[in-house]
Amino acid sequence: MIGVVTLTTDFGLADSYVGIMKGVILGIAPGAQIVDITHQVRPQHVQQGAYIVQSFAPYFPPGSIHIAVVDPGVGSARRAVALSTPEASFVGPDNGVFTYVWRDGLARWGVEQCVAVELTEARFWLPHVSATFHGRDVFAPVAAHLACGVPLNQFGPRIPGLAEVELDEPAAEKDGSLSGRVIHVDHFGNCIMNITREHLTGFDTETLRVEVAGQRVTGLARTFADASSGTLIALFGSDKRLELAMRNGNAAAALGVDIGERVRVMR
Amino acid sequence: MIGVVTLTTDFGLADSYVGIMKGVILGIAPGAQIVDITHQVRPQHVQQGAYIVQSFAPYFPPGSIHIAVVDPGVGSARRAVALSTPEASFVGPDNGVFTYVWRDGLARWGVEQCVAVELTEARFWLPHVSATFHGRDVFAPVAAHLACGVPLNQFGPRIPGLAEVELDEPAAEKDGSLSGRVIHVDHFGNCIMNITREHLTGFDTETLRVEVAGQRVTGLARTFADASSGTLIALFGSDKRLELAMRNGNAAAALGVDIGERVRVMR
Amino acid sequence: MIGVVTLTTDFGLADSYVGIMKGVILGIAPGAQIVDITHQVRPQHVQQGAYIVQSFAPYFPPGSIHIAVVDPGVGSARRAVALSTPEASFVGPDNGVFTYVWRDGLARWGVEQCVAVELTEARFWLPHVSATFHGRDVFAPVAAHLACGVPLNQFGPRIPGLAEVELDEPAAEKDGSLSGRVIHVDHFGNCIMNITREHLTGFDTETLRVEVAGQRVTGLARTFADASSGTLIALFGSDKRLELAMRNGNAAAALGVDIGERVRVMR
Numbered sequence: 001m002i003g004v005v006t007l008t009t010d011f012g013l014a015d016s017y018v019g020i021m022k023g024v025i026l027g028i029a030p031g032a033q034i035v036d037i038t039h040q041v042r043p044q045h046v047q048q049g050a051y052i053v054q055s056f057a058p059y060f061p062p063g064s065i066h067i068a069v070v071d072p073g074v075g076s077a078r079r080a081v082a083l084s085t086p087e088a089s090f091v092g093p094d095n096g097v098f099t100y101v102w103r104d105g106l107a108r109w110g111v112e113q114c115v116a117v118e119l120t121e122a123r124f125w126l127p128h129v130s131a132t133f134h135g136r137d138v139f140a141p142v143a144a145h146l147a148c149g150v151p152l153n154q155f156g157p158r159i160p161g162l163a164e165v166e167l168d169e170p171a172a173e174k175d176g177s178l179s180g181r182v183i184h185v186d187h188f189g190n191c192i193m194n195i196t197r198e199h200l201t202g203f204d205t206e207t208l209r210v211e212v213a214g215q216r217v218t219g220l221a222r223t224f225a226d227a228s229s230g231t232l233i234a235l236f237g238s239d240k241r242l243e244l245a246m247r248n249g250n251a252a253a254a255l256g257v258d259i260g261e262r263v264r265v266m267r
Numbered sequence: 268m269i270g271v272v273t274l275t276t277d278f279g280l281a282d283s284y285v286g287i288m289k290g291v292i293l294g295i296a297p298g299a300q301i302v303d304i305t306h307q308v309r310p311q312h313v314q315q316g317a318y319i320v321q322s323f324a325p326y327f328p329p330g331s332i333h334i335a336v337v338d339p340g341v342g343s344a345r346r347a348v349a350l351s352t353p354e355a356s357f358v359g360p361d362n363g364v365f366t367y368v369w370r371d372g373l374a375r376w377g378v379e380q381c382v383a384v385e386l387t388e389a390r391f392w393l394p395h396v397s398a399t400f401h402g403r404d405v406f407a408p409v410a411a412h413l414a415c416g417v418p419l420n421q422f423g424p425r426i427p428g429l430a431e432v433e434l435d436e437p438a439a440e441k442d443g444s445l446s447g448r449v450i451h452v453d454h455f456g457n458c459i460m461n462i463t464r465e466h467l468t469g470f471d472t473e474t475l476r477v478e479v480a481g482q483r484v485t486g487l488a489r490t491f492a493d494a495s496s497g498t499l500i501a502l503f504g505s506d507k508r509l510e511l512a513m514r515n516g517n518a519a520a521a522l523g524v525d526i527g528e529r530v531r532v533m534r
Numbered sequence: 535m536i537g538v539v540t541l542t543t544d545f546g547l548a549d550s551y552v553g554i555m556k557g558v559i560l561g562i563a564p565g566a567q568i569v570d571i572t573h574q575v576r577p578q579h580v581q582q583g584a585y586i587v588q589s590f591a592p593y594f595p596p597g598s599i600h601i602a603v604v605d606p607g608v609g610s611a612r613r614a615v616a617l618s619t620p621e622a623s624f625v626g627p628d629n630g631v632f633t634y635v636w637r638d639g640l641a642r643w644g645v646e647q648c649v650a651v652e653l654t655e656a657r658f659w660l661p662h663v664s665a666t667f668h669g670r671d672v673f674a675p676v677a678a679h680l681a682c683g684v685p686l687n688q689f690g691p692r693i694p695g696l697a698e699v700e701l702d703e704p705a706a707e708k709d710g711s712l713s714g715r716v717i718h719v720d721h722f723g724n725c726i727m728n729i730t731r732e733h734l735t736g737f738d739t740e741t742l743r744v745e746v747a748g749q750r751v752t753g754l755a756r757t758f759a760d761a762s763s764g765t766l767i768a769l770f771g772s773d774k775r776l777e778l779a780m781r782n783g784n785a786a787a788a789l790g791v792d793i794g795e796r797v798r799v800m801r
Binding site for chain 1: 277278279280281282283284285286287289290291293294297301310311339340341342343397398399400403
Binding site for chain 1: 538542569570571572573574586589590593594595598718720721722756757758759760769771772781782
């Protein structure tokens with residue numbers, strides 16, 4: 001059976017760009033199960049794309065193939081790459097959009113089981129490659145050939161590493177607090193931070209204070225329904241990161257914050 | 268063959284939440300045919316979700332499985348449920364989102380053929396259940412197991428009834444008029460009301476008057492093209508409910524009305 | 535194997551209209567591979583729909599079936615049609631939405647291999663046809679029966695031609711310049727014009743000037759990355775039409791232009 005191919009892009013939904021990629025995939029791999037993750041990564045926001053890719057990959061069946069196209073450098077000298085871990089394969093531009101999944105893969109399985117190749121074998125691309133739409137001309141056909149069982153090493157030479165985006169890891173401050181950032185704002189206005197449970201080891205979750213945009217929340221809630229309507233809460237969200245939320249409201253709008261906003265967690 | 272699983276949520280399309288649910292489904296039921304209905308139910312608007320679920324279910328092949336996640340009470344004491352009628356199965360929170368399909372099912376097939384269970388059998392869930400994302404941890408895996416043929420009674424004990432939202436049925440007034448409400452505004456600005464043909468038995472469709480937001484429409488049109496551009500019309504729409512529309516325009520915007528607006532139909 | 539059915543509509547994504555069409559298709563053609571192209575054609579903008587349909591069709595595998603529903607005249611006397619070329623079949627209203635693909639088909643394969651029929655055989659429709667939603671009642675079931683292998687001539691009598699929208703071809707001016715128009719603005723704000731390479735035969739791509747909304751660009755770039763951030767450029771885009779773009783910006787917003795805007799290319 002031909003497997004799952006997912007799509008994560010900044011193409012939006014009003015054009016035919018995404019549909020075109022699907023047509024190309026189905027022409028090469030007729031039975032492929034194509035899944036849209038999102039096409040609303042902020043235009044050319046590679047860092048947000050990297051966060052998104054890492055957020056869903058663990059929930060797909062082994063062997064799934066994930067295309068990510070957030071590609072401001074299309075047509076320039078930036079490389080095109082494919083990588084594979086024991087969990088999944090990934091296809092896209094080498095601009096940092098795979099930073100998280102690559103690092104996570106190396107940490108989890110080691111360098112022996114994480115392979116990256118530069119896409120150089122033009123026989124797996126569309127016959128004519130444009131300078132502006134490698135999603136259609138390179139990434140979709142490569143992913144489709146992967147789905148058909150072509151081994152990764154056929155697509156080009158192995159490369160030792162990938163381009164990475166700055167990951168904005170939280171920093172321990174001298175006063176014992178932790179300073180971090182908002183890395184994603186979701187549809188409900190929940191503000192997701194670059195802070196995981198591990199980062200908060202040693203903090204008391206009942207008394208810690210989260211400070212953002214002049215507002216302060218004390219203690220962590222367990223779920224949205226724990227708070228009264230309109231109250232700002234902090235909790236570990238479904239991807240195990242710290243997030244700010246507002247019951248029956250939009251925390252990002254209420255706070256006036258967006259991706260990049262500084263956050264501080266105090267003991 | 269593994270069947271159809273549909274998704275109706277208020278998750279929006281900018282995050283990976285919907286994609287994650289699809290990954291979970293495909294991990295359990297690899298050949299499932301997943302169909303998005305909409306992910307733009309207004310955030311936590313259970314009543315609108317209930318309307319949407321009822322609007323599409325009759326058009327799917329028998330045996331389809333419909334997941335609905337509009338779930339402000341996730342992580343609280345609200346139950347998780349699955350139900351089945353001779354037509355379809357439904358999986359989601361027990362908060363009223365299935366009010367219409369449950370009542371319709373009971374009315375059409377009787378209590379013997381409409382079964383609801385509380386989801387209590389954790390072996391059909393993801394191993395770790397979060398407090399904030401039961402769509403991923405409970406509803407998607409249960410729907411996938413249903414699609415694989417696990418019988419409904421395996422998922423938990425039968426329950427006699429479901430939580431229901433207030434349905435806002437139209438009311439007959441003393442003066443012979445009918446008062447109702449707008450229950451959905453669609454992409455074109457058409458305002459769909461809680462009024463069906465049955466409610467207007469005895470009204471003359473050529474002379475009745477529909478009054479909303481200080482505007483009055485006399486008589487019902489048959490289709491949008493019956494009116495001149497920019498004219499407000501009333502007609503029975505594609506789901507057999509009364510709706511207000513504007514040819515080549517947006518009735519909701521022109522009238523300044525939204526879900527909840529009061530409507531009156533006079534003889 | 536049952537083939538690919540694509541959907542292009544102006545229905546938006548907030549209602550269940552698109553989901554309903556998919557349910558109808560899957561009820562008739564259970565294994566159909568349904569692909570969304572876009573549901574965000576501007577409401578009732580047939581010309582934009584015609585551009586979109588033509589933009590993706592060549593990238594799908596032969597035999598694919600494309601439904602297009604941008605249908606302001608639903609319920610009126612406008613015909614319903616299906617057409618086929620050696621490449622694909624198309625199903626929708628006869629209002630011009632197939633203008634480009636029909637002309638392209640005739641130009642490429644000749645009248646012998648391009649067949650259009652009026653949809654008159656009600657046995658391939660839903661039992662009840664509403665006056666407002668032929669996407670559900672006529673086009674989806676016809677496309678599904680086509681996907682199951684019913685020959686085109688079963689759906690109704692052959693017709694010699696189709697309704698067409700005005701195509702807004704660019705015009706050669708007396709001073710040797712070419713005047714055209716913006717026919718699509720994409721998610722990135724790129725302004726796509728009705729001007730192809732053929733129209734610019736004899737122009738020097740290094741010295742030509744593109745004038746729009748009082749701004750002038752000299753010479754054509756090869757890709758977005760060729761320009762510095764915020765600079766307006768002109769280039770042949772991925773569908774081989776001339777487009778205006780802004781590196782790391784939104785050309786349409788910066789210029790204040792939209793579909794229909796006049797453009798001039800000077801030698």
